Amino acid sequence: MSVVARLKLVFIAILVALTVVWLLSIPMEALTSGFWRLRNSLIYYSGILAIGCLSVAVILAARPVQVEGLLGGLDKFYRLHKWLGIAGALLSVFHWLCENAPRWAVQQGWLAPRPRPPVGAVADVPVGFDPFRDWRGIAGDLGEWGFYLLLVLVTLALWKKFPYRFFLPAHRLLSAVYLVLVFHSIILMDRSYWAQPAGPLLILLMMAGSVAAIISLLRRIGTARKAVGVIETLRFHEDNAVLDVGIRLTTAWPGHQAGQFAFVDFGGGEGAHPFTMTSAWQRDGRLAFSIKGLGDYTRGLPHQLFAGQSVVVEGPYGRFDFGGVRRRQIWIGGGMGISPFIAGLQAMGQRHIEGKVDLIYTTRAPAAAFIDAIRNLAEKAGVRFHLMIEQQDGRLDINRLEQMVPDWAEAGIWFAGPPAFGNALRSAMEARGFPPSQFHQELFDLR
Missing domain, CATH: 3.40.50.80 (Nucleotide-binding domain of ferredoxin-NADP reductase (FNR) module)
Structure with missing residues (x-):
């Protein structure tokens, strides 16, 4: 099985697992007891799918190297991260439509209103503070605004012409939006779900996703895998616009396999970019990169970099390591x-x-x-x-x-x-x- 096929299988497995725990968490009559009860169940179903996909996407964005072997490397599972982000946004749209479309249909006279409690029914009198009751209004409002911002930020992330220097802070803002949506989910989720199979899975995903989101907001992603160094050599090949950069590290580096890549931050506010290392590890603290001038940033590097300049390197990442069962x-x-x-x-x-x-x-x-x-x-x-x-x-x-x-x-x-x-x-x-x-x-x- 190819790595891409494996990623597709994992993606489908996530959706199937979330669907199964939802089905195990609701009474079957919820699907057959009229439109309004079905609509209520679909609101929760779409919400579970959306927050589940977004949780895994946020976890993968934190670069957990522990899953690189399973998912074929960081360059591979970032594709899964992208699919899950898109799926989370689309499922959020479906969730929003399940909530609002029936109301519009009632206003237009296309749908009968939801049945009201019988006249004379005694309502429960609230006693004391209950966040699941008293914060429902604010959770609903924050969730709606978080949904709108999610759509904007996902669209910008997918727009290839959106400058990379703006892409990083905009993408980091998605972590804050995710935390808002976690709050929305916890407060508005029907309490019956927390005692059912959906509860433990959602708690686990949202806890792990929240930790990853906070790490992102604090700019601590990959901190343990960063090394500091200085530019030692520079050579520009004008014929193919390739800049060879030699770096001498001044702090510890764990070593790397040929074919792996690293994120390199040359300073200047642009942030770290991923580049494949063109040097085998010789235990001498030296790394080499060959950088093609493809965009505004990389085309400008030959005029901006200089010997002795400080750099930060994060890695190594990837599983493009020439292994496998065939020596040929x-x-x-x-x-x-x-x-x-x-x-x-x-x-x-x-x-x-x-x-x-x-x-x-x-x-x-x-x-x-x-x-x-x-x-x-x-x-x-x-x-x-x-x-x-x-x-x-x-x-x-x-x-x-x-x-x-x-x-x-x-x-x-x-x-x-x-x-x-x-x-x-x-x-x-x-x-x-x-x-x-x-x-x-x-x-x-x-x-």
Whole structure:
């Protein structure tokens, strides 16, 4: 099973688990006793699904490395985080409609009003303070405004043109919105649910989500995995707009595997960005990154960074580590997807790792010095190096791959590069019977 298929399975399992505990927590007649009782049950159902999805999304946003192995790495489970965030927002819309649409229908005369208590019925007289009773009004109002803000912030998070320097604080604000929605859920949830199977699960999810949200608001995510260092070397390749950055760490670093990435904060208020490390760990406190000038921020780095500048590095993260059951491997790097493979070549050259490897590097912006450095590393590591310059060689496809590496079907495929490129290759391979579990793709899209 591929990692993406596993993530989809986890996503579905979360929705199914929440649905099952809801069904186990209500009397069956609640679904068959008329529209208004059914509507009441759907309000709670949609609310349980929404707060459950948002809770898991907030937990994953705190970067719990304990689940990286299960979910294939941080770059993979951030995709699950994104799906859960979108699902939570859409379910919140359904929750809001379940609450308000019937009222509109009654006002328009399309629906009979909800039956009222019989005349002369004696109402309970409130005694003492009860937050589940006395705070219902404020919980309802806060929940509604939190819902509106949730929709705005999720929309901004999905808008790729929204500047990254604004994306981080806006995304952090989602943690505060989540805490408001937790308060809304606790106060307005029917008390009968807390003694049913839904209660313990929701309490566990909301407690864990609240801790993660507070960690985010305090800017403490990844604190234990941060190291401080200084820029030691800088080299800019003008031909392909790639900046090589060498960093010497001055505080402890746990080490990393070739292919992993880290969040690097160069200062200036932009915040930390994720970059793949292009250096194998040599226990000397040095890290290297090759940064492609793709956006305003990365294009400006060659003019902003200088030797001796302080940096903060958080990591390592990811499971793109060239493991697996097949020693025969083919590495395919598209554009700056070559970064993890540079570290892989260094690791092979230093440790004399056994295994037959072909490295295919496809690029639209060839830089002679950059390519020569990769070729030299490949020679030292005993790796066959294939260069494809798209303007003259075309784009790599399954037929071209078969010509270059006839035994490709017997290898484990490791791909890093543009997602559409990787998806096309994977689909073509699977159409020829290649097992999805042997196609390892870096999903380096954390927004």
